[in-house]
Amino acid sequence: MDKVIRMTLLYDFYGPLLTERQQKFFDLYYGNDYSLGEIAESYGVSRQAVHDMLKRAENILVNYENKLGLIDKFLVQRNKLAEVARLLNEAGELAPQRLVKARKLLQELLEMDRG
Missing domain, CATH: 1.20.5 (Single alpha-helices involved in coiled-coils or other helix-helix interfaces)
Incomplete structure (x- = not known):
């Protein structure tokens, strides 16, 4: 399964369990196709901070699926x-x-x- 589709499915099932900021960054990146730089500029943070937050959110979502198997x-x-x-x-x-x-x-x- 394509990574974007997989991440979108994970977000659909488990997104509400992320922090509000993680949800926002995740939605902008995967849902609205914003670049790391665009998100960073909008929130006054570095591209690395956005990248780290997305990776952390992805890991959280994958861990929920590994434990619950809803997808x-x-x-x-x-x-x-x-x-x-x-x-x-x-x-x-x-x-x-x-x-x-x-x-x-x-x-x-x-x-x-x-x-």
């Missing part, structure tokens, strides 16, 4: 839902087998939410 669970669920949608769309002449598989996938998703 991995989300991606598994999304893939299963896409498979269910595909099976239901293709349910024609082989409808009984496809519907059984779709029901099984939905049951797995429901069980994931409990665990």
Whole structure:
């Protein structure tokens, strides 16, 4: 997965757990495509300070995901839902087998939410 996409996903899930300043820098850098220099100039700090803050925030977000695994669970669920949608769309002449598989996938998703 592309680093920007991964960081954006991490921020979507865990961003509120960062400090307000970390959130702002992260949003400007990843969300608004500001350069380190532009952020530094706007906040009256050095480029190195912005870089350090972003690296610290990235590490925090990665650590949360390593401990909680919410993004991995989300991606598994999304893939299963896409498979269910595909099976239901293709349910024609082989409808009984496809519907059984779709029901099984939905049951797995429901069980994931409990665990």
